[in-house]
Amino acid sequence: MAPDQPRRRADAERNTETILAAARGFLAQGTLPSMSEVSTASGVGRVTLYKHFATREVLLEAVVRRAIADTDDALSELSLDTGPVEDALKRLVRTSWPILDRHRKVRTVALTAIGHEALRAHHDPAFRHVDQLIARGQDTGAFRSDLSRAWLTAVFYAILHAAADEVDAGRLTSDAAADSLIQTLLATLRPARQRPTPKSS
Amino acid sequence: MAPDQPRRRADAERNTETILAAARGFLAQGTLPSMSEVSTASGVGRVTLYKHFATREVLLEAVVRRAIADTDDALSELSLDTGPVEDALKRLVRTSWPILDRHRKVRTVALTAIGHEALRAHHDPAFRHVDQLIARGQDTGAFRSDLSRAWLTAVFYAILHAAADEVDAGRLTSDAAADSLIQTLLATLRPARQRPTPKSS
Numbered sequence: 081m082a083p084d085q086p087r088r089r090a091d092a093e094r095n096t097e098t099i100l101a102a103a104r105g106f107l108a109q110g111t112l113p114s115m116s117e118v119s120t121a122s123g124v125g126r127v128t129l130y131k132h133f134a135t136r137e138v139l140l141e142a143v144v145r146r147a148i149a150d151t152d153d154a155l156s157e158l159s160l161d162t163g164p165v166e167d168a169l170k171r172l173v174r175t176s177w178p179i180l181d182r183h184r185k186v187r188t189v190a191l192t193a194i195g196h197e198a199l200r201a202h203h204d205p206a207f208r209h210v211d212q213l214i215a216r217g218q219d220t221g222a223f224r225s226d227l228s229r230a231w232l233t234a235v236f237y238a239i240l241h242a243a244a245d246e247v248d249a250g251r252l253t254s255d256a257a258a259d260s261l262i263q264t265l266l267a268t269l270r271p272a273r274q275r276p277t278p279k280s281s
Numbered sequence: 282m283a284p285d286q287p288r289r290r291a292d293a294e295r296n297t298e299t300i301l302a303a304a305r306g307f308l309a310q311g312t313l314p315s316m317s318e319v320s321t322a323s324g325v326g327r328v329t330l331y332k333h334f335a336t337r338e339v340l341l342e343a344v345v346r347r348a349i350a351d352t353d354d355a356l357s358e359l360s361l362d363t364g365p366v367e368d369a370l371k372r373l374v375r376t377s378w379p380i381l382d383r384h385r386k387v388r389t390v391a392l393t394a395i396g397h398e399a400l401r402a403h404h405d406p407a408f409r410h411v412d413q414l415i416a417r418g419q420d421t422g423a424f425r426s427d428l429s430r431a432w433l434t435a436v437f438y439a440i441l442h443a444a445a446d447e448v449d450a451g452r453l454t455s456d457a458a459a460d461s462l463i464q465t466l467l468a469t470l471r472p473a474r475q476r477p478t479p480k481s482s
Contacts, residue, residue, distance in 0.1 A: 188398075195393045197450060224468075230452050231461050238443035242435045249398060251431050260432055267425075267469050 096132055098122045103143050107186040112193055115139070137194060144190050144202050147183045151176060152205040160213050165222040168213055169269070170262055176206070177243070177258045184244045200237070210236050214269065223269040235268055297333055299323045304344050308387040313394055316340075338395060345391050345403050348384045352377060353406040361414050366423040369414055370470070371463055377407070378444070378459045385445045401438070411437050415470065424470040436469055 102122035106113035115136050119126045133139035154175055160168045180187075190199055211233050217223030223232070243261050246252035252260070303323035307314035316337050320327045334340035355376055361369045381388075391400055412434050418424030424433070444462050447453035453461070 192393065192395075195389070197389075197446070200446075200450075227461055227464060231447065231465075234443045234447050234452070235440055235465055238439040238446075239436055242439035245398070245401075245439075246432065246435050249401075251435070260428055263428060263473065264432075264436055264469055267471075267473065268465055270468075270474075272464065272468065273471075273474065 092132070095124050095128060099124055099129060099132060099139070100143055100146055103139055104147075104186065107140075107143060107189050110185040110189060112136075112140075112189050140190060140193055141198075141202065143186060144194070144199065147179075147186060148202055148206050151179045152209070154179060155206060155209040158209075160209055161216065165213065165217040165220060166266060169217075169265060172209065172213060173240075173262050173265065174258055176240070177261060180240060180244050181247060181254050181257070184248050187241070187244060188248060203237070207233060207237060217269060221271070224271045226272060232269060236265060239264055239268070293333070296325050296329060300325055300330060300333060300340070301344055301347055304340055305348075305387065308341075308344060308390050311386040311390060313337075313341075313390050341391060341394055342399075342403065344387060345395070345400065348380075348387060349403055349407050352380050353410070355380060356407060356410040359410075361410055362417065366414065366418040366421060367467060370418075370466060373410065373414060374441075374463050374466065375459055377441070378462060381441060381445050382448060382455050382458070385449050388442070388445060389449060404438070408434060408438060418470060422472070425472045427473060433470060437466060440465055440469070 099118060099122050102124075103113060103118050105121065106117065113121070113136075115126065115129060115133075118124075118136075118139065119129045122129070124132075133142065155172065158168070158171050158175055160172055162168075187199070211229065214223060214229050214232050214236070218225045218229060240261065243252060243257045247254050247257055300319060300323050303325075304314060304319050306322065307318065314322070314337075316327065316330060316334075319325075319337075319340065320330045323330070325333075334343060356373065359369070359372050359376055361373055363369075388400070412430065415424060415430050415433050415437070419426045419430060441462065444453065444458045448455050448458055
């Protein structure tokens with residue numbers, strides 16, 4: 081290893097952070113920046129920028145991956161594998177909603193730019209927590225087992241992001257969202273009631 | 282009105298239909314076609330094509346609007362405003378799921394090209410049926426009223442489209458989707474149970 085390699089690596093990491101922060105700044109405003117705009121905003125020259133991120137899509141995915149890694153870190157600290165499952169679900173929503181809410185506009189832009197399935201694939205680290213919680217709920221009988229874990233995880237993901245879309249569209253307040261989410265998610269996850277014969281509608 | 286105006290209008294309508302059918306053909310394969318490709322596939326010259334649809338986005342939105350108008354027509358025939366609300370919901374899902382399933386790939390491409398909120402806005406005619414059904418359920422006490430109608434409609438939309446995404450990704454079969462949907466939607470819509478003190482997790 082050349083003697084100046086560690087310093088070069090530190091420079092590279094600093095550049096990466098600066099570029100990501102500049103790109104995130106645009107996305108948080110709901111704007112998809114050009115590579116030129118990122119170069120100008122970050123003060124990192126175009127040649128260096130392209131060396132780190134070959135295309136705007138690669139840069140965008142890196143911003144998304146970082147946001148999800150932050151969510152993953154936050155969820156890892158919640159001890160979701162201990163205590164009553166419903167309480168764990170409430171902790172999970174109360175912690176992940178503000179993070180998702182903060183990243184709402186990044187998500188909207190990313191969804192348009194990289195597509196739903198690619199975005200969902202990036203979410204896998206964060207959704208591991210949901211998946212494990214649903215598995216524990218099904219094992220202990222707290223959650224329904226007549227619907228598959230994969231489906232319940234997909235529904236969980238859809239409802240969580242529906243809240244972000246509703247806040248984005250001005251149809252739901254961010255403050256009200258966490259409670260609505262918890263009630264809605266619990267309704268989908270709890271075991272189905274035995275319903276004898278429906279009396280009326 | 283010039284004497285040949287009706288014929289011109291008939292020509293224009295036929296061209297529109299031919300163009301829409303060609304564009305839908307690409308989208309149904311999950312491909313976003315260029316205007317040239319639509320021109321070639323439809324046999325409608327580029328000048329005429331651009332006269333009908335000024336941009337590819339306008340064309341894409343017309344395809345989406347047509348698909349949703351078809352759904353709207355199908356749902357209008359279901360008499361969703363009569364009989365037990367839960368039965369009406371089952372009719373709605375059993376009718377709308379196959380249509381949504383058929384349009385899955387169009388939706389995936391459209392989502393990437395025109396964005397989530399624009400796509401949702403186009404759904405308004407079809408979602409009027411959902412909205413009215415939820416309103417009737419809340420009025421009669423069949424559905425929960427502690428969560429807003431707007432939120433429950435958004436959740437309904439999110440869950441329905443989660444099923445399309447799961448089928449698209451190969452994680453759910455199209456045949457199993459309708460039953461999973463009905464059970465999941467009923468769980469979110471039925472009044473919340475009184476839960477005294479949770480015994481355990």
